[in-house]
Amino acid sequence: MMEIGKQYGPLVLEVDIEEAGYEPGRPRIHNIHFNVSAGELLGLIGPNGAGKSTTIKTVMGLLKDAKAEVKIAGNPPRYAYVPEQPVYYDDLTLWEHLDLAAAAFGLDDDYFEKQATRLLQQFGMEHVRDGLPGGFSKGMKQKMMLMIGFLSEPDIYIVDEPFIGLDPRATKDFLTLLDQERQRGAGILMSTHVLDTAEKICDSFVLISGGRVTTKGNLEDIRSAAGLSGASLFDCFDALI
Incomplete structure (x- = not known):
């Protein structure tokens, strides 16, 4: 408040x-x-x-x-936009989504690796790093959207x-x-x-x-x-x- x-x-x-x-x-x-x-x-x-x-x-x-x-x-x-409804590619893993977002934001590789690893740990998503989001729960998909948004600061x-x-x-x-x-x-x-x-x-x-x-x-x-x-x-x- x-x-x-x-x-x-x-x-x-x-x-x-x-x-x-x-x-x-x-x-x-x-x-x-x-x-x-x-x-x-x-x-x-x-x-x-x-x-x-x-x-x-x-x-x-x-x-x-x-x-x-x-x-x-x-x-x-x-700016970063985090939508209400998750948007993702069926054939890209969680890590590949983060990597794609990093490329769009123009982040260098070292910075991306550090940020993405920190966010995976923060949201407890390390175990699905290489998973396809189509198989994620709604909450996990929302976490992915939040991680993408926070990636570029x-x-x-x-x-x-x-x-x-x-x-x-x-x-x-x-x-x-x-x-x-x-x-x-x-x-x-x-x-x-x-x-x-x-x-x-x-x-x-x-x-x-x-x-x-x-x-x-x-x-x-x-x-x-x-x-x-x-x-x-x-x-x-x-x-x-």
Whole structure:
């Protein structure tokens, strides 16, 4: 949870969305504006169908019917995207997926070997290093997506529903890595339904409902908007939605 007076670094993500959608003339989201600073974890929260995934797709530049300006730090921009649904090649092993990602990120061999080995150990996946992900459980596939995202140590992480399918140990490992990356100076945009965890780890929030921002800010700002002093994020969410 956000520390009072906590100082952040420069902006690593600036999002100004006028409107965006999947078909011309039928926008799904409107007037969504927020920034993420170095070292900040911003939670994107809202009910199903609120527009969280559409917002993330717009940030990623995946929607052609979008009127938006998105600025990502770095030249070239250095970011990692961890999708909600695992994406993988049936004929590549876990290690080969990591190797392919390293090539795409332009990592040198020594750095890749060190990072990949550390992540395999961190997530307890050494035993399936040479396994095909088609035979993995949902949680193991999600771990693979997280490892690929953490591989390059980017300036900004864009993470969509990371806790789905993760067991308690994997969740703890993921949160530990997030904290390490924030200490390093990375910013994180995370969409999640897991409000009790979001309340504990997020510095700030953007609450979306009906394709628009309902409120944003730190937990005290959300409580003020809901008129619920000292309430949990879950109770504020319920009141505001």
